[in-house]
Amino acid sequence: MTPVPQERTPQRPEPRLIVGAAIVVDGRVLACERADPPETAGGWEFPGGKAEPGESDVDALVRECEEELGVHIEVGEQVGPDVPMNGGALLLRVYLARLVGDSLPVALEHSALRWLGAGELDDVPWLPADKPIVTELEPILSPSGQRSLP
Numbered sequence: 295m296t297p298v299p300q301e302r303t304p305q306r307p308e309p310r311l312i313v314g315a316a317i318v319v320d321g322r323v324l325a326c327e328r329a330d331p332p333e334t335a336g337g338w339e340f341p342g343g344k345a346e347p348g349e350s351d352v353d354a355l356v357r358e359c360e361e362e363l364g365v366h367i368e369v370g371e372q373v374g375p376d377v378p379m380n381g382g383a384l385l386l387r388v389y390l391a392r393l394v395g396d397s398l399p400v401a402l403e404h405s406a407l408r409w410l411g412a413g414e415l416d417d418v419p420w421l422p423a424d425k426p427i428v429t430e431l432e433p434i435l436s437p438s439g440q441r442s443l444p
């Protein structure tokens with residue numbers, strides 16, 4: 295019998311994961327202004343970056359926050375949705391986090407840092423992918439909603 299040719303569905307490569315940390319202290323979250331590249335410079339984001347192959351989300355976030363801010367963090371629950379970027383090639387995922395130890399964040403790679411309370415989240419131009427996440431962060435930062443904080 296002649297084998298029936300199988301339908302071939304083109305395989306999309308897995309998106310590259312970008313992890314971000316919503317570091318919260320006393321009801322305010324740390325926002326970071328990108329310094330480069332020119333396409334995203336001046337946009338505000340959560341500290342973080344690409345998870346390396348085989349690296350857990352938590353390990354990637356701890357590493358990135360040490361590199362970018364000189365702080366050690368403890369990572370909590372995810373906040374907001376996974377947000378596809380670059381036509382699905384990248385996926386942004388953000389977790390609540392808190393500072394561990396006495397070190398305060400320093401802008402080692404960003405051009406500015408700001409601590410924003412619930413009513414101040416619109417004070418900076420977030421990168422587009424961050425907006426649905428910031429929307430879900432707002433009620434968590436408000437005094438009545440700090441249930442999910444790590």
Ligand SMILES: Nc1nc2c([nH]c(=O)n2[C@H]2C[C@H](O)[C@@H](COP(=O)(O)OP(=O)(O)OP(=O)(O)O)O2)c(=O)[nH]1
Nearest residue numbers: 312313314334339340341342343344386421423424
């Ligand atoms: N870290 C971070 N990146 C974000 C956010 N929102 C957003 O659109 N991005 C984009 C900006 C960049 O195009 C990409 C992250 O790349 P990156 O350059 O920070 O990654 P990285 O630290 O691993 O650096 P590299 O390996 O490319 O040098 O994701 C966010 O909240 N945090």
